[in-house]
Amino acid sequence: MSRTEHVIERAMAAVAASKALREAEAQRRRETFQKIQIANQRRPNIPKGIQLPLDLH
Known part of the structure; x- marks a missing residue:
C-alpha cells in the first residue's frame, strides 16, 4: 500500500x-x-387541601 492509502x-x-x-x-x-x-410522569396524587400526617417519633 502506498502512503496515500495508509493515510486514507x-x-x-x-x-x-x-x-x-x-x-x-x-x-x-x-x-x-x-x-x-x-x-416526571409519576406525580403523586394528593388532593388539594389535605394535610399529610408526619410521624415525628
Whole structure:
C-alpha cells in the first residue's frame, strides 16, 4: 500500500471511531432522558387541601 492509502485508511478509521463514540453518547443520552421523563410522569396524587400526617417519633 502506498502512503496515500495508509493515510486514507487511518482517516476512515478515525471517522468510524468518532461515529461509534457519538452513537454511544447519543444512546446514553436517550436512556438518561427517558428515565427523567418516566420520573416526571409519576406525580403523586394528593388532593388539594389535605394535610399529610408526619410521624415525628
